[in-house]
Amino acid sequence: MSTGSTGSAGDSKVETIARLGQWRIESFGPCSYRRSDSFKLGIWNWYLSVEKNRVMLIRLYPEPCRLTKEQPPLARFVLRVSNTAPGRRCCVSPVHEKVLRGSDDFVWQVDSMFHGRFTVDVEFLDLKIASIIGGEPSPIWPDEGMLQSLASRSSLCCLSRMLSESIHTDVMIHTSDGNLRAHKAVLSATSPVFASMFLHDLRENQSSTIDINDMSLGSCSALLGYIYGDINQDDFWKHRVALLAAADKYDIADLKNCCEESLVEDIGLENVLERLQEAWLYRLARLKKACMSYLFEFGKIHDLRDEIDVFFRQADRELMVEMFHEILAAWKPI
Incomplete structure (x- = not known):
């Protein structure tokens, strides 16, 4: 657990972990104002403040500085106030999404009054850098799309190694001028024609070999490169007509579409x-x-x-x- 800096008051620091900041206030009178020490979440330093007179107000705002001015945070967050006394009470704010630049940008009026010892939590559900010129905000934390992209790249890297290093290959492909090794499962997942070969008691399944005599070693290598996610642009352009024929023969629709798009260009x-x-x-x-x-x-x-x-x-x-x-x-x- 990381902590914010400690001020002179013992209950001014905010503990942080992951996307959560927790401020434990030990003593708070009926008419009081308290501001926390700064605490870091994302790329910004933040403050919480509590003000109580006739109503209770909680503010969340970033530290005024050049970073906040040039890269203002667009925050999606929720606040909670709770006490630890018998008959524990808890107030939870709605989920807010706001661009925060100063202490007046967000004020939450709590429906209940809290005295003595209580805790203020702020949980950031998302943090982005708001554009000051009207463009799309930039995420600072990986989103689902980014995670999916990373996972896809990792999977493609593994598939590429399986092909290039012949890791547990279980089928031999005979081309017009050479042989290549591959995996039945990968070929079957890509093409219903290959899947049918290995599903039924056909010669290809019995011998673990496939004859692709209408393709050269180079063009078949490009086909496997596409299937395993490791084809380069030069190989694709060089062999695209042969790849088109193979895509049609083995019912690989996305490759067929890709070849058509390229030939139109x-x-x-x-x-x-x-x-x-x-x-x-x-x-x-x-x-x-x-x-x-x-x-x-x-x-x-x-x-x-x-x-x-x-x-x-x-x-x-x-x-x-x-x-x-x-x-x-x-x-x-x-």
Whole structure:
């Protein structure tokens, strides 16, 4: 337990632990005023004061200083006043959320009067730095989102080590030019196709091997990198078409969406027909629409006369019909 500084009065210090400050007042008369020593919670020093005349008032405020001026606290807190005499009484304030800069920013009028020995507790439920220019406040304590982010990073680090160091791997993957080791549980959690392989009495389950002969060692490595959360941007861009095919084959929807998004980003003359074919083959509506728009709405088909002849000789009949309708829609008679 840490404590605030001690003043001349023995009952002026505030004990602190975690997010709780507790001020034990040993003697308090019917008409009195008392202020605590400063105590630190979060990045600020705080004061509590009690004033009693006809009513009882409790104030909570940060120490006036440059820090408070430049980084004022936005506090969410609750106060409690209780005595230790027989027939213990306790008054609890509502939960307050306020920007606190001075002693007039928060005053709680207690519904009951307390004399002699009693305790004032302040519990901070949250503390943030309020923006002085109107932006979002900054938390000083980890919130649930931050905790989740830390936990996710830790889990990904563990998965990455499991793959890179072959920790308890239990399945061998045969690619077109090499072998890789992985984990049945991780693959099954990612893909319903892999899950089905290992759930039923299939060859892959019996032999603990998977043949992925339509992928190179590099592209399959990129696939595992994605599954285990350890793929880098360069590998993704280099192997994204192969990753798209694998995502479609093994029903990995989030990877398929990621590949489509990436392929839409860099459509150009040198790849638009190839992208259109991929969009048709893997049922990628957004990529197909972007390619059609590039070719017909923006008129780039006129720059691909030779290439389009070759494309039409190889393209699927239904795709050619769709392209014909796009030509008619884009054509505007003079």
